[in-house]
Amino acid sequence: MSDAILDVQNLVGGYGKMTILNGTTFSVPAGSITTVIGPNGAGKSTVFKAIFGLLKLREGKVTFKGKDVTGLGQRALLTAGICYVPQGRNIFPELTVRHNIELGAVAAGRDITDLPARIEAALDKFPVLRTKAKQQASTLSGGEQKQLEIARGLLLNPQLVLIDEPSIGLSPLMVLQTFNILKELRDHGVSILMIEQNARSALEISDFGIVLELGQTRLMDKADRVLNDPRIGQLFLGGAMTETAA
Amino acid sequence: MSNLLDLLIAGLATGAIYAIVAVGFTLLWQTSQTINFAQGEFVMLPAFLMLAVMHAGAPFWLAILIGIALSLLLLGLGFKMLLVDPMLRHGVLPLAIATMALAIGIKEAAKQFWSAEASPFPSIIPGGDITIFGRVVALQSIGVLVLAILAVLGLTTLLNRTSIGHQMQAAAQNPTVARIIGVPVERMILLTFLINAFLVALASLLITPIYLAKFSNGEVLGQAAFIAAIVGGFNQVRGAIAGGLLIGVVDNLSAAYVSTQYRAAVPLVLLIAIILFRPQGMLGRPEERTV
């Protein structure tokens, strides 16, 4: 337990009167990549929202580095070292690409002195953003917008990255590249909690896997064990696909 | 020909007044995606606050300071907490309607607690005229124009060149995401409305000597400014200047050369053409890509 950077205990909550999380419990070992998989509508994104203070919980506790962070504001969580890249499209359409990225650092206020350097580094990781830095963000293609979001999310050098389905809309090459970035972050000691439907590729680079269903943790284990569990494969990894894909 | 020049100058003078009120519309849109139909009343009210303070015996300068402070408190903080907070999430219309009701409320209150009569209001700019190129121009008009230009320059710099400005725009364009990346959305919105409250207090100070303090001033002003903001470009603060001046000038020219009876309509019809031709307004930015 002591090596868990994030610990989620018995979360209960949902939208309005509807309960989505039914006592979700898991933990994220420090310095690992942990991937959450599960059917559509299992409550994966909802868990992330709950961790990041965007959903009022009825019960449960979220602990980050041993400290209770349940219900903290986003600014506090960001300064504590957690960042969150949500699912879907999350840009400021009428600002330029560069300004969009810059905004990733506002939570730190004036503490960041090397902002220009960090932005340069981000643009190096995602070169397409550099060529479009002065364009309005709404003109980016779907995949480019996702890259923008990831770059923005990493600007604060977080200790824990919550990232919700980064691969949606990214080309295979970009998925590889993004996963490489995540691996690199892990190698520098950053912990990553990721949701992926592109589960095979994700689990391959992960240390741990979590299976979530109906708002509950069905399984938490080493990533390769999850990947090779025949029942999990049948139920959640599209068992049939493996044959045709080969 | 000389006649035309007179009309142009007069039109610019009136246009400057519209412009300074219109700035508020564009500011609120760009930084909170709200429309305040009580903007005209917001400009009407601070003058009454200042008059009330003067009535209580304070000197003019003190009345101005207290007026601005009250305006920040009522039209900035109060407005934000009471109306904007509960309604912002629900889109433009509920708040727009609430501000229509607010406009009625402010107007009636001014009438009830002050009077239905117009009252003269002292000017911080000397009341005289100056002659430029042989034309007589009221100093007050020049003051209004200068303030309008300064406000637009200042706000444009703030919004486009500073981090605070970007945060304000981010909070408006996508509040949830703004929150996620740590923008203090609440504070940004408050700042927006405080700036607006400060602006209307200044505008009130400059316009009221020309318009006289009267409870109904807001109607004409608010409507003209709303139109000016749209024609200029709703999503760009600088559009307010262009729109305001254009309306002022077109209004005068059409009254002189087309019809006084249809004076109110001629500019509108002309401007519809502009809007249909350039749906984003003269200086506005096209709205985002949709697919």
Added chain:
Amino acid sequence: MTAVLEVTNIRKSFGGIAAVNGVSFDVQEGEILGLIGPNGCGKSTLFNCILGQLSPSAGEVKVDGKVVTGMRPSELNGLGVSRTFQLLQVFPKLSVRENLILAGQEHQGNMLSRLLGPSDAGLTEAANQMIGFFKLDHLANEPAGGLSYGQQKLLDAAMAFMGGPRLVLLDEPAGGVNLTMLADLKDRLRAINQEKRATFVVIEHNMEFVMSLCTRVMVMAEGKVLAMGRPDEVRANPAVIEAYLGH
């Protein structure tokens, strides 16, 4: 076989930069054409030009031999062409079932008969079947805005089939969809393809999905066609590996 869709030399530029730069291809009846390419290479823009959402700077589009360039999307849909979008595009306040009925209703009768006829345009049954297939039963009466990302994506795809289309253009139907569900989706597409002789063009970044579903694959890069061929050919093409697949 006849070409359902013929695209000739389509160009589209934004402020001088060509997003689509002279793309030509055709799709035969009953084909499932995959469309892949790096981010920002112009796939979605190409779709939008074909479907009248954007007007192309140059080029021509034919559906069933008829020139449709410049037609509005609704007219094209009337000709049996339907689509999905890359970003979620459902009607958030309508229920799942209402979304589906809406998607099919313009293909029932005419304006007047729709006004005077039954409220559901006779589509409740068809909508329920679609709901059953996509496993959205428990959500049928929920507003679509409250669905999870993957569920909305499925609904979006389901909507494209409600009108009984001849030609369907799907922009990343698999993004965010659970793998098990995805296998079902693939079967469904195949079934519709074979039973209804419907033709597909599918943009997708999920290679397993594309390679196992499509009969032909077209690769775009920087607004142009880079390669076109059978899935295995394309997959082995070094230029494609370089630009798109990586190693």
Added chain:
Amino acid sequence: GAPIKLANVAELSGGGATVGTNWKNGIDLAIEEINSKGGVLGRKLEVTHADSQSNPGVARAQVQKALDAEPYVLLGPGYSGSVKVTAPLAAEAGIAQIMGGEAAELTTAGNKFLFRTSFGQQSSMPKVAKYINDELKAKSVAIVWVNNDFGKGGRDSISKEFAKYNIKVAADLSTEAGQADFAADVSKIKAAAPDAVFVYVNEEESARILKELKRQGVTVPLVGETTLVGQKVVELAGDAANGARGHVGLTTDAPVELIKAFRDKFVKKYNYVPDHNGLKGWLAIYMIKATTEKMGKVDSKGFADALHGFTITAAKEPGILMDATFDANGDIDRQGFLVEIVEGKQVVKQVLPKLGN
């Protein structure tokens, strides 16, 4: 005895709020004074005020409500349009209506229950036209009027009179209530080069147009009505008002002691100088008082008859301020004045006597 119930329906909000508020304040002031002196025939007066929002539809509803409560006399409204829509209701109920409208046609329709508190335009405009013709010897005149029922009525009446004198209308300029910018209108006047300008707009707009006329250097005589030469205009326009002249039927600036006293009372209570609508409201109440005392009883049905052809003298009823006679149509006849603004002060140039006595 039980209080006498009156009902007032007036423009307390909307475009006519200034008109209606003055009227209401005048009424309240008069009633307060009368009641403090024991009321009418020993009974107190009591009034209910209803707001027509300056909208004829609302006025109709409120008058209906007022009539349902069977008042002694109905007061208001001030806008001629609202009077037109409500007068048939009062007539049907047989209740006298004392109103503020000035449109000529109100009293020509044969309504036996409608009474004015001021000159209708049909009696004031001939005097102005005569002055322009006889004294100013103008051959062409520019007319500036506010485009509502008040302004349009005045413009129509005076145009008719000008036609009689063969005076040419050099420019016919409609303006909007609340208009702030008169540059275009004044430049049109300049272009038309008339011998005189007739200005028929509300006080605030009068002040603004006077300033603009001065700025653009128009020097021909400016003639108007109460709304051009009132104290309010002088206060707002400053020296731009100098030289403006006009016919004043009813003004708080009239050189009459009783009127000055009224004005002082009003200012003391409400803190501002009333316009003629304040006077009208006041007079309406004293008309009721005088008529009722003449009848010797509170008789709603007989009221209209008693007021027709009745002359109220200031000697007997000081509240009426100046002698006034009401004819069979409900029109009022009274002394009038021609005044000019000289160095910020109204100077009476001519006293226009009552028509019939």
Added chain:
Amino acid sequence: MTAAKTLKIGLGIVVIAALIIVPMNFNRYGLFILSQWAVMTIAAMGLNLTLGYAGQVSLAQGAFVGIGAYTAAIMTSNGLPLIGALGVAIVLCFAIGWILGYPALRVQHHYLAFVTLAFSTLAFLVFRNEDWLTKGIYGISNIPRPEIFGYPTRRPLPFYYVCLGSLALVSLAVWWLIRSPWGRAFIALRENPVRALSLGIDTRRYTLMAFAIGSALGGVAGTLYAPLTQYVDPVPFHLSLSLDLLMMVIVGGSGFFFGPFLGAMIAVLLPEWLRFTQGYYLMLYAIAVIGLLIYSPTGILGILDRFISERRTKAASAQRAVAKAKLEVTP
């Protein structure tokens, strides 16, 4: 479900019966106000169609009421029957509304608000300036009230029934319209026009239809307004009427069938109830409207809607619980 349905129907019958019976011993004022409520409800229903369902902002609904009112005033004071005026008004407003819809194909939101605002101003100026047709600022007085099947409606009560009957007919028609596929297409227009277009929904035609039908209902309201007040002048049809109607739609609950009924009630009746506060009544009215919107930004029916959807999510929650229970026994 069926219990709820019978309750609803029962409630409906009670309300309708009350609307017919209770006013029988109202005085003229009460009847006038109620008639006004019915007329404004019709106009607001039109706007609710355009704005609430189809999502097209219009600040011109008051102008259409004006066009209807003037049509009725001019025709009936020239001896033509009101029913004829009604027909002319509907056709006229439908056609003008259709044309006014064209800008909506190019611009949206505040730009559309501006275009319709301009139209509203223009209409007012035409009413005021074209003396030969409208008698200008003096207005048209002594507008007769109609005979219905040879039965005169000059008295307030019969005319109230005319207004109420018209409201009933209009309600039925609108109810049919919005539950037809057209209604769904209107909502699609509001929620996501881009997607709607790709589903074959001719957004152009539906936009124009939404404007035209909404405007025609404004015209219907106008043809009743003229004989109700028996006097028509330009002032009531100023922009402020359009704004009032907008307020009714939003306050009642935009996009809800019964929204306009409640909104018109608030806008017409509430100020009347508050009149006892004299000079403060409009202020209090404004505060009440603001308070209501603060409490429920989606309007009065938004409160009800919240309640209903809460019950619905409870049901959905139960379904989930069942699924979960299954899951726990199967593994």
